[in-house]
Amino acid sequence: MRVSAVVRSEVMPEYRFVAEGFEDAVRKFEEQKPEAEVKTQFVIPEKDFNTAGKGSSELKNLLKRLGVDSVVLRRIAVASYEAEINVAAHSKGGIMYSTVYDDLIHVRFEDEGPGIANIEQAMTPGYSTADDLVRELGFGAGLGLPNIKKNSDAMRLVSAAGSCTKLEFLIYFAKIS
């Protein structure tokens, strides 16, 4: 069974997703916080669609050098690129933090707002609040967040109108047996 739900916490609405079979691994990761192998950080400026994507591109090259399987690499690249485009398209700018561990990657995006009014709606394929500039580029199909979810083993989105948005995902380098 896939676990996904919008949790109305006291702090901020949150969307969590853990892919089938990864529940124990994700719980263990969150509890134990293993030591990172490599950390990188990229600034994503508002509405700068040439800079957005650099972080994902560098990350992809780094993981390729580390020998990550090409199918997994593609999932990481797509999820991370979609998230970078989201930050550039919808926020006042933000930062992408990548942390490479022995067996997985953790990528976190934090922006400067203005936040997501309705997370459930934002997660619905086809729903988009993108402006004309973003749509002219061919983004704004309302598939960004669904694509991130589809390619992740775990994902968490925390946001509210008037706040910053935090998005993070985990992708394991090998299938959990």
Next chain:
Amino acid sequence: MIKLSEYIAAIDGENHTPALDPDEILISGAYVSDMLSDVMGSAKPEQVWITIMKHLNVIAVASMTGIPAIIFAKGHAPDAAVCDKALEESICLISSKHETFDLAGTLYKLLGK
């Protein structure tokens, strides 16, 4: 699978990245879309991407998705900055005067589908 070069010949295509040899690129099909997230969500490696979008982000999308070649329909040609970026990412850029329907149909036939 066919060679990209065979497809280029069939669509009167022009290679904007001559440093990449289309004889060495094998393709198994195409994905046709102008919505970038749709491509990232559904296109598969070894498929060419047929589109009329030709800005810089298209190269990033192809790179992230593992697409080996982009076919620009209706005579749309990429500018030099886009070609340079494509070369960096080893993505072959082809333009053709034909429309998307014909470009997809020609490949479909070539693949014997």
